[in-house]
Amino acid sequence: MRPPDALGERLDRLVATAQSEQRAPSVSAAVFRDGEVLWRRALGSADVGREEPATPEHAYRIGSITKTFTAVCILQLRDAGVLDLDDPLRSHVPEAPPGPTVADALAHLSGLQREPPGEIWETLEPPSREELLAGLEDAERVLRPAEAWHYSNLAFGLLGEIVTRRNDAAYEVTLRDRVLEPLGLARTGFHPPGPRATGYYVDPYSDGVTVEVELPVEGPTAAMGWLWSTVDDLARWADFLSTGTDGVLARETLDEMARVRTMVDDAAWSLGWGLGLALYRGGERVFVGHGGAMPGFLAALCVHRPERTGAVALFNTGAGARPETLALELAGAALDALPRTPELWRPDEGAPDDVAPLLGRWWSEGEELVLSWRQGRLRLEVVDGPPGRSVSWLVPEEDDRWRIVEGRERGELLRVTRDGSGAPVKLYVATYPLTRRATAFGGDASE
Incomplete structure (x- = not known):
């Protein structure tokens, strides 16, 4: 070069x-x-x-x-x-x-x-x-x-x-x-x-x-x-x-x-x-x-x-x-x-079947978070969070348990709670509950 x-x-x-x-x-x-x-x-x-x-x-x-x-x-x-x-x-x-x-x-x-x-x-x-x-x-x-x-x-x-x-x-x-x-x-x-x-x-x-x-x-x-x-x-x-x-x-x-x-x-x-x-x-x-x-x-x-x-x-x-x-x-x-030319985005097979239901918007304390599957990894982002401190990357640890290995709250655990049909209804990140609807602490966020 x-x-x-x-x-x-x-x-x-x-x-x-x-x-x-x-x-x-x-x-x-x-x-x-x-x-x-x-x-x-x-x-x-x-x-x-x-x-x-x-x-x-x-x-x-x-x-x-x-x-x-x-x-x-x-x-x-x-x-x-x-x-x-x-x-x-x-x-x-x-x-x-x-x-x-x-x-x-x-x-x-x-x-x-x-x-x-x-x-x-x-x-x-x-x-x-x-x-x-x-x-x-x-x-x-x-x-x-x-x-x-x-x-x-x-x-x-x-x-x-x-x-x-x-x-x-x-x-x-x-x-x-x-x-x-x-x-x-x-x-x-x-x-x-x-x-x-x-x-x-x-x-x-x-x-x-x-x-x-x-x-x-x-x-x-x-x-x-x-x-x-x-x-x-x-x-x-x-x-x-x-x-x-x-x-x-x-x-x-x-x-x-x-x-x-x-x-x-x-x-x-x-x-x-x-x-x-x-x-x-x-x-x-x-x-x-x-x-x-x-x-x-x-x-x-x-x-x-x-x-x-x-x-x-x-x-x-x-x-x-x-x-x-x-x-x-x-x-x-x-x-x-020498600014980098971004790598071309390429589609893949999408999220695994057991991960797909977890993806999308979640809420905690009125703060919106988005769980997504990117380049074969689970990604959790705080919407409009502080630059450089809003993204977490997770790896599976066991069924319905994921460990944050990079970024925000590194080392903490994400747990998935499901209803009787097996659908995810709540996440816990570092013990904080995440629900599908915005709610105050202790509020009812059920659909």
Whole structure:
């Protein structure tokens, strides 16, 4: 797929503007849709000293985007029945402080201090596994669990330790075997093959640059943010976050990861957090993704899951650039320029015989609801209900019992009551009665 010329020019201009105005030695970016990279561009120098031009094939360090990989490894364990999200961290890592759960750690609600004890960002020497675990005795709980969003690399270090212990293998080995290789992410890893960009500190008062120190990979701290990757690999990864893949993680689990657990900015509601995923709201759209920072590198990816469209932006500067802003701008430009053509409606065999009598208008508290059969599924809609919160989709559970699996009142039960002839005369949704005629509470709605 090739983007329209006008869109390609717009994307080129966005990247060139970011590289120039944000003074990045190089920027590598890509836009993808439906599992295919439709545009990519790299500008500037991957290595200033060697005058090496940046290309989309260059790997960049992606920092905390690594946490999305760690989160997938944890959800794999949950889906396999090895752990539960409500388990306390210390039930899997006894050295962990009491209180926060696995889910708290994934959503940055653990209340644990931001970084591992010590001065990792001054010494640039990450703690070993033994040092990390021993240092937990000195770790502060700066907030109560679930009190407020508080970003914690330490919490993800503990999640990395869970991945190690519950898989009986080093974090790096589990990540490679359970995620990277099944998804074909050959250029993503802690020591990826192929060309790599050099990370720089850009002087704020001149145009000089300094090569940053490359931090070593060390134990569970690798789960916090040590990966390298390319725009092509990250586009494939972000698409996976939309669709899931058999043998790695199901779409339904990724749906769970993408649900809001907490808001970062309560007043603006522009940034929330799910299970290991950031949720960015731009207008009516919500993107999932993550940003990343390491010495000499900044990175971001985002994807609009309903449209399976997103973007990646990688910089080889550690300060002054705004990769999340660029990625969202690129994805938004693609969505604006490439509206979907609706699929043609096609008739089918209609509702099953046992479902057809349920369809049509129902009433509850003077509110009209319509039950219909669409594309092989039972659909319940509140007429003139709030946009985005008026539709429920149901699946059969047993005779005359249906479970809401998506949308309004998700998880609740719909029950059917029939008269002596077997005709449906009343429905109950979350115990609220629905009748064929409008009536007040306790009124007679019989025909």
